[in-house]
Amino acid sequence: xxxxxxxxxxxxxxxxxxxxxxxxxxxxxxxxxxxxxxxxxxxxxxxxxxxxxxxxxxxxxxxxxxxxxxxxxxxxxxxxxxxxxxxxxxxxxxxxxxxxxxxxxxxxxxxxxxxxxxxxxxxxxxxxxxxxxxxxxxxxxxxxxxxxxxxxxxxxxxxxxxxxxxxxxxxxxxxxxxxxxxxxxxxxxxxxxxxxxxxxxxxxxxxxxxxxxxxxxxxxxxxxxxxxxxxxxxxxxxxxxxxxxxxxxxxxxxxxxxxxxxxxxxxxxxxxxxxxxxxxxxxxxxxxxxxxxxxxxxxxxxxxxxxxxxxxxxxxxxxxxxxxxxxxxxxxxxxxxxxxxxxxxxxxxxxxxxxxxxxxxxxxxxxxxxxxx
Numbered sequence: 001x002x003x004x005x006x007x008x009x010x011x012x013x014x015x016x017x018x019x020x021x022x023x024x025x026x027x028x029x030x031x032x033x034x035x036x037x038x039x040x041x042x043x044x045x046x047x048x049x050x051x052x053x054x055x056x057x058x059x060x061x062x063x064x065x066x067x068x069x070x071x072x073x074x075x076x077x078x079x080x081x082x083x084x085x086x087x088x089x090x091x092x093x094x095x096x097x098x099x100x101x102x103x104x105x106x107x108x109x110x111x112x113x114x115x116x117x118x119x120x121x122x123x124x125x126x127x128x129x130x131x132x133x134x135x136x137x138x139x140x141x142x143x144x145x146x147x148x149x150x151x152x153x154x155x156x157x158x159x160x161x162x163x164x165x166x167x168x169x170x171x172x173x174x175x176x177x178x179x180x181x182x183x184x185x186x187x188x189x190x191x192x193x194x195x196x197x198x199x200x201x202x203x204x205x206x207x208x209x210x211x212x213x214x215x216x217x218x219x220x221x222x223x224x225x226x227x228x229x230x231x232x233x234x235x236x237x238x239x240x241x242x243x244x245x246x247x248x249x250x251x252x253x254x255x256x257x258x259x260x261x262x263x264x265x266x267x268x269x270x271x272x273x274x275x276x277x278x279x280x281x282x283x284x285x286x287x288x289x290x291x292x293x294x295x296x297x298x299x300x301x302x303x304x305x306x307x308x309x310x311x312x313x314x315x316x317x318x319x320x321x322x323x324x325x326x327x328x329x330x331x332x333x334x335x336x337x338x339x340x341x342x343x344x345x346x347x348x349x350x351x352x353x354x355x356x357x358x359x360x361x362x363x364x365x366x367x368x369x370x371x372x373x
Contacts, residue, residue, distance in 0.1 A: 001034045001035070001088040002034070002035045002086055002087050002089070003026075003034055003035065003087070003088065003090075004036075004037045004083060004089070005022065005039070005090075005093070006039045006040075006092045006093060006104065007019070007022055007038060007095075007096075008040060008044055008093060008095035009040045009044040009046045010022060010023065010038050010040055010069065011040070011059055011071060012044065012046040012049075013062070014049050014221055015046060015049065015191050015193075017275050017276075018093065018120045018167075020170070021120075021168065021170075021275055021348075022038075023069060024168070024169070024173070025345040025349055025352070026038065026069060027069060027170065027345070028348075028349040029349050032349065037072065039073075039074055040074075041073070041075075041096070042074065042075045050241075053221075054241065058243065061243035062244070064245070065173055065245035080100070080107050081107055084104065084107045084113060088113055088114065089113060089116070089356055090104060090107075090108075090115050091116045091143070092115070092117055093120070094117065094121060094134070098133045101117070101136070102135040105138035106138065108138040108139070109138055114141075114360060115140050116139065116140060117136055117142045118165075119131075119142060119144050119149060119153075120145040120167065122149075122268065124149055124152045124153070125149075125152060125264065125268040126264050126268070140359050141158070141161040141163060141355065141359050142158055142161065142162040142163070143162075143163055143165040144162055144164055145164075145166055146164065146269060146271055148268075148270055150162045150163070150164045160362075161359065163351075164296075165351060165352065165355070166348070167348075168275075168339075168344055168347060168348045169275075169278040169279050169281070169339050169345065170279075171344045171346075172345075173245065174247070174248055174278075174283050175284070176252075176283060176336065177248070177283075181253075183253060183254055184215065184254065185215030186205075186215065186318070187216075187250060187251065187256075187257050187285075188216065188217070188258050189219045189220060189242060189276060190219075190220050190276065191220040192220060192221075192222045192223040193222055193262070196262050197260055197261070197262050198227075198230075203290075203310075203311040203314075204260050204290040204308060204311055205258050205260055206230070206234040208308075208314040208315035209318065212315050212319045214322060216237065217250075218231060218236050218239060219239045219250065252283065252285075255286065255321060255322060255328070256286040256288060257285050258287065258288050258289070259273065259274065259277050259287055259288070259290065259292065260289075261273070261274060261289075266291065270295050273298065278339060281304060281335035281339045282343075282344075284332045284335070284336055285332070286305070286306075286328045286331040287304075287331070288307070288314060288318065288321070289307050290308060290314070291307070291308070291309055292307070298343065299335075300334065300338060303330075303331075304331065304335040305331060305335060306321075
């Protein structure tokens with residue numbers, strides 16, 4: 001099957017977590033013999049910021065980790081007809097421009113490929129006008145990265161044509177270290193963003209780490225001066241941007257990590273974890289989560305990871321992880337078991353192909369009924 005994917009950027013993971021999952025799942029599809037073509041726009045903000053901050057050398061970790069992947073860059077003269085020629089499946093991510101989304105939809109009128117819109121963000125609830133500008137009238141279906149987001153699309157009339165397609169771990173890259181070495185302190189890999197979880201980070205990460213005297217390393221981007229001052233006040237060490245391909249080696253240096261979801265994923269889209277949960281558990285590092293409702297039963301809270309309902313509970317959990325090697329071993333074994341059983345990019349490739357088959361069967365059934373009239 002020929003699969004064409006239009007992303008914001010495959011090359012850059014600077015403030016662009018969806019690149020993590022795309023790299024893994026597209027690599028999985030290639031390994032299964034599918035032809036995959038990937039397109040990203042010239043001047044994508046993620047890539048532009050990465051190159052501005054770190055230069056061309058910042059692309060080397062992803063190139064080394066994913067030698068089978070590459071993307072084609074398009075500009076104003078781009079012809080979507082050529083890109084979609086011969087395609088069996090075309091997927092368009094929601095960080096693309098409305099004009100491109102509509103243009104690819106028009107190609108669907110002339111060609112028999114299956115066309116899907118892929119939504120991996122909270123804009124459907126935080127900024128619905130930004131989604132409503134997309135003309136999806138020619139799209140066959142929607143891939144939503146959680147049930148609560150899928151329910152939003154059902155409310156917009158998509159019914160059975162919206163599919164839950166969670167992110168997952170690329171276990172070809174994210175796995176426990178071959179040999180265990182010394183571990184110490186906590187690590188948190190995440191972007192500061194627009195301050196929508198500042199209070200949560202202070203209450204569930206900075207204060208508890210300081211209280212139990214665990215060192216804390218912070219990786220990420222978009223940390224304004226006031227954020228850096230807050231980290232300094234708590235003794236946290238800001239390490240800057242981290243190439244996602246290097247995350248496994250950083251996890252392997254630390255005792256534990258944390259999940260501190262953004263407010264929208266707690267209040268408006270519960271049940272959708274950050275991809276770092278999948279990646280951390282796949283790497284075999286114990287994880288403690290701030291309050292988060294696993295409404296889709298993706299994991300086994302309390303067994304795969306610990307959950308802290310407040311800052312005091314987080315401090316208690318961190319102290320236990322610091323002092324109890326058996327607790328750490330248990331969480332590592334359980335978390336890795338769940339990932340390998342349910343949440344790898346191989347599982348997501350299976351799910352994608354099943355969703356496409358279901359849509360095609362439904363389309364064929366409708367066509368048969370219409371021809372029989």
